[in-house]
Amino acid sequence: MRNNMFRRLPVEQATGQLYGGRHRLRVAYRTRDLIVLGLGVMIGSGIFKIAGVQAATTAGPAVIVSFVIAGVVCLLAALFYAELASVVPVAGSAYSYSYVAFGELWAWVVGWALLLELLLAASVVARAWSVFAAQALGDFAVPVPSWLADLVGQPKGFDVFALGILLLLVAVLATGSRLGLRTLWFMVLAKVAVIGLVIGVGLTFFDPGNLSPFVPTARPAADGSGQTVLDAVLGAATGSTPRVFGIWGVLAAAPAIAFAYIGFDLIATAAEETRDAPRSIPRGIIVSLVTAVVLYLGVAVAMVGMVSYDRLDPSGPVLATAFDAAGAGAMGKVIDVGAVLGLTTVILVVLIALTRVVFSMSRDGLLPRGLAETRRYGVPFRAAWVSGAAAIVMSQTIDVLTLEQLVVIGTLFAFLFVPAGVLALRRDRPDLHRPFRVPLAPLTATLAIGAVGWLMLNLKVQTWAYFLVWMAVGVLIYLVYGRRKSQLRRLLTEKANRRTAAAAAGRPSAGGPGARAGGLPPGVAPYPADRVAPGRSQTGVHPRPPDTAPRPTVPYSAPPPPQNPYLSQPYGPRTPDTGPQQQPPADPYAPRTSPHQTGGYPRPEPGGSRGRHRRDDETQQPPYPDEHDPW
Numbered sequence: 001m002r003n004n005m006f007r008r009l010p011v012e013q014a015t016g017q018l019y020g021g022r023h024r025l026r027v028a029y030r031t032r033d034l035i036v037l038g039l040g041v042m043i044g045s046g047i048f049k050i051a052g053v054q055a056a057t058t059a060g061p062a063v064i065v066s067f068v069i070a071g072v073v074c075l076l077a078a079l080f081y082a083e084l085a086s087v088v089p090v091a092g093s094a095y096s097y098s099y100v101a102f103g104e105l106w107a108w109v110v111g112w113a114l115l116l117e118l119l120l121a122a123s124v125v126a127r128a129w130s131v132f133a134a135q136a137l138g139d140f141a142v143p144v145p146s147w148l149a150d151l152v153g154q155p156k157g158f159d160v161f162a163l164g165i166l167l168l169l170v171a172v173l174a175t176g177s178r179l180g181l182r183t184l185w186f187m188v189l190a191k192v193a194v195i196g197l198v199i200g201v202g203l204t205f206f207d208p209g210n211l212s213p214f215v216p217t218a219r220p221a222a223d224g225s226g227q228t229v230l231d232a233v234l235g236a237a238t239g240s241t242p243r244v245f246g247i248w249g250v251l252a253a254a255p256a257i258a259f260a261y262i263g264f265d266l267i268a269t270a271a272e273e274t275r276d277a278p279r280s281i282p283r284g285i286i287v288s289l290v291t292a293v294v295l296y297l298g299v300a301v302a303m304v305g306m307v308s309y310d311r312l313d314p315s316g317p318v319l320a321t322a323f324d325a326a327g328a329g330a331m332g333k334v335i336d337v338g339a340v341l342g343l344t345t346v347i348l349v350v351l352i353a354l355t356r357v358v359f360s361m362s363r364d365g366l367l368p369r370g371l372a373e374t375r376r377y378g379v380p381f382r383a384a385w386v387s388g389a390a391a392i393v394m395s396q397t398i399d400v401l402t403l404e405q406l407v408v409i410g411t412l413f414a415f416l417f418v419p420a421g422v423l424a425l426r427r428d429r430p431d432l433h434r435p436f437r438v439p440l441a442p443l444t445a446t447l448a449i450g451a452v453g454w455l456m457l458n459l460k461v462q463t464w465a466y467f468l469v470w471m472a473v474g475v476l477i478y479l480v481y482g483r484r485k486s487q488l489r490r491l492l493t494e495k496a497n498r499r500t501a502a503a504a505a506g507r508p509s510a511g512g513p514g515a516r517a518g519g520l521p522p523g524v525a526p527y528p529a530d531r532v533a534p535g536r537s538q539t540g541v542h543p544r545p546p547d548t549a550p551r552p553t554v555p556y557s558a559p560p561p562p563q564n565p566y567l568s569q570p571y572g573p574r575t576p577d578t579g580p581q582q583q584p585p586a587d588p589y590a591p592r593t594s595p596h597q598t599g600g601y602p603r604p605e606p607g608g609s610r611g612r613h614r615r616d617d618e619t620q621q622p623p624y625p626d627e628h629d630p631w
Contacts, residue, residue, distance in 0.1 A: 006103035007488055009364075011425075011432060014088055025091065025359075028181060029274040031283050034267050037352075038288025040188045040345035041263030043295060044125065047195060047342065048335050050260050051300035052318030055309040058244045059253040060216040063309075064300050066253035073254070073455060074261040074447040078289050080419040081437045082282030085268045086436040087425065089277035092360030093268040093353070094414040094421075099364070101421035101428075104489075108482055111416050112474030117410030118266075118354035119387070122166065122347055122520030123395035123567050124404055125548075129343040130154070130161035135317070136336035145258060158400040169348050170388030173355060174381045187345045194338030195295055198319070198331065202302025203212050205326040211309045218246025228252075229464055230457040255458040259408045260296060263346075264289040265415070266353035269360075273378075281498035282436040351388060358383040365487035366478070391494040406470075408455075415452045415465075419445035 019130045055063040073376075095114055099107035150159045172183060221242040229237075231242040244252065267284050271277045274284075299319070303312075320332035327362055355546040359380040362371035371383045377466070394400060416603025422438060423445050424608070438444055475511065 005483060007104040008103045009099040009488055011100055014090055022328050027273055027275055029270050031280040034284025035288045036185055036188045037232040037349055038264050038267050038331050040184050041266055042261055042292040044342040044346040046260045047296055047299050049340055050320040052302050052312045053314040054253040054256055055304050056312040056314045059249045060245055060309045061304045062215045062250045063253055065250050066257050067297050067300050067392055070254040070257040073451040077415045078285050080269055081265055082285050083422050083438050085271055085281035086278040087432050087434055089271040089357040091269055091272045093265055094418055096360060098417050101424040108366055108478045110417050113410045113413045114357050116470050117407050118350055119391055121407045122350045122391040123400040125343055125346045126162040126166050126395050127401055129165050130159050132339045136340055139333050139336050155401050158396055162395050164345035166392045168352055170384060174350055174384040184345055184348055187341045191338050191341040194334055196391055199302050201328060202306055205444040206305035208320045210305055216245040218243050227461055228360045228458050229461055231246045233463055252458060258455055262411045266349060269353040269356040275403045278435040301587045319588040354387045355380055355384045358387050365485045366482035405459050406466055408468045409459050409463055412452050412456045416449060
C-alpha cells in the first residue's frame with residue numbers, strides 16, 4: 001500500500017481492527033430508532049413553509065411534481081448510502097466510505113464538506129428555532145420582558161433562545177445517547193401527530209380550482225433572487241435570463257426542496273451504535289426517506305389546494321396564512337407547536353451526526369486525537385462539547401440565515417462520492433459481503449451522479465464561491481496537520497521501518513530470495529548468527545535423524561495406550577476376559593458442574609470470543625479496546 005495522501009483505509013481495518021478496535025461507541029439504536037432519527041432531521045419547520053414559498057415564487061401548483069423529483073433524486077442517493085453502510089458500518093458516513101474507496105485526501109475533502117454542512121445546519125436551525133419560538137410565544141399571548149424582547153427571535157446578532165437551545169441539546173448529547181434518544185422519540189411522535197392533523201384539516205378545505213393552472217406560464221425571475229450557476233452558463237451560451245414557473249420553474253424548485261429531504265444520510269453516522277447495523281441502517285435510511293416524502297407531499301397538496309398560489313405570501317408564515325384564508329385560524333397555534341418541536345429534533349439529530357463525524361475524523365488522526373475520547377457510557381463527550389461550541393460561536397457571530405444554501409452544497413458534494421464509492425468497491429473488492437445491493441449499479445450510479453450534479457448547478461454562484469473558499473482552507477489544514485498526524489500513515493511507516501530493520505539485520509523478507517535456503521520453509525527467516533545458542537541451528541530447523549532402530553513389536557491384542565491431553569493418566573490397556581474394561585472419561589468440553597471433575601473446562605458458548613462484542617445483547621456492551629488484550 002502506498003504511504004502517500006491517497007492511501008486507502010482497508011475495509012477490514014475500518015470495521016474493527018485498527019487502533020485496537022473501532023467499536024467504542026455504545027450500542028443504542030434499533031431499526032425503529034433509526035427511522036425516528038431520520039424523521040427527526042428531515043421533518044422540521046420547512047414542512048410548513050417550503051411548499052408555499054416554492055409554489056408562490058417558482059413552480060405554482062406544480063410544486064407537487066417538484067417534490068416528487070427531489071424525492072426520486074434523494075432516493076437514488078439513499079440506495080447507495082444503504083449499500084455502503086451495509087459494507088462499512090462505521091461512524092463517519094460518506095467520510096469513512098471515501099477513506100475506504102478513494103483514499104485519505106478525498107476522505108478529508110468529503111469530511112470537511114460534511115463539517116460545513118452540519119456546523120452550518122445546527123447554527124441555521126437554531127436561529128430559525130428562536131424565530132419560531134418567539135412567534136409561538138406571541139401567538140399564545142405569553143408576555144416577554146422588555147429587556148429580553150430585543151434578544152430573542154433575531155435573524156442575526158446575539159440571541160438568547162438560539163444560545164439556550166444549543167447549550168441544552170449539547171448537554172443532553174454529552175451525558176448519554178439514551179437520554180437523547182428518549183427525548184427524540186417523544187418529540188418526533190408529537191410533531192408527526194401535528195403534521196397529520198394539519199394534512200387532515202387542510203384537505204377538508206381542498207378546492208380543485210386552486211390547482212388551475214397547474215403549470216403557470218413562464219416569466220422572468222424577480223430581481224435580487226440570485227443567479228444560479230446553470231443560469232450563468234445558459235446566459236453566457238444563449239443570452240437568456242433566469243425564468244420561473246413553467247417547466248423550467250418546476251425543475252428549478254427541486255434543488256430547494258431537496259434541502260428539506262437532506263438528513264437521511266445522517267442515519268449512517270450512527271452505524272457503530274446500531275444493532276445489526278449492516279441490515280438496520282439500509283432499512284432505516286429507506287423507510288425514513290419514503291415516509292418523509294409522503295408527509296411533505298401531503299402538506300404540499302393540502303396547502304396549494306386550500307389557497308391559490310398567487311395569494312400566498314412567501315415572506316410570512318405561509319401555511320398559517322393559508323389556514324386563515326380558509327377560515328381555520330386556530331390551526332396557526334398548532335403549526336407553531338409543530339414548528340418548534342420539528343426544529344428541536346433537527347438540531348438534536350444534526351448535533352448527533354456532527355459529533356460522530358468529528359469523532360471518526362479524530363480517531364483517524366486527521367483532527368486532534370483527544371476529540372475521540374469516550375466516557376464510560378461510550379459517548380464522545382469531547383467531540384460533543386467542541387462541536388457544540390463551534391456551532392454556538394457560528395450562530396452568534398455570523399448571519400447564518402443568508403448562508404442556508406451552503407448546507408445544501410456541502411451535502412450534495414458528499415452525495416457525489418457515495419455512488420462512485422459503490423462502483424469503486426465493487427471493482428476493487430468484489431469479495432466483500434453486501435447485505436444490501438443497489439440494483440443495476442452502473443446505470444443507477446450514473447443517474448444518481450448526474451442528478452446530484454444537476455441539483456448543484458441550480459445553486460447560486462455566490463454559494464459556489466463560498467464553498468470553494470471553505471474547501472481551499474480545508475485542503476490547507478490537511479497539508480499542514482492531517483497529512484502528518486494520520487494514524488494510517490503512522491501504521492504504514494512503522495510497518496516499513498520493521499521491514500527495513502529486518503533487511504539490515506540480514507533476514508530476507510518472506511518469500512524473497514533466500515527464503516528457502518538451509519531447508520527453511522517459505523516465509524521463515526534464519527536467526528542472526530550472534531543470537532544463536534551454542535549447539536543450535538542458525539535456521540532453527542533441526543532435521544530428524546534417520547530412524548534406523550528396530551521397532552518393538554507389540555501384540556495386536558494390546559495396542560499402545562492412547563494419550564488424552566486433558567487427563568494426567570492415559571487410558572488403561574485392554575484386558576479382555578479379566579474383568580470390566582476401564583471406561584474412557586467424559587468429553588472434556590462437555591458442560592460440568594465443576595471443572596475439577598476430570599481436569600477439563602466448560603465448552604465456550606456459541607458466538608465466539610467468549611461473549612465479547614455481543615452486539616445482539618443490548619445490556620452487554622463491548623469493552624473498551626486494550627492493546628494488551630489477546631482477543
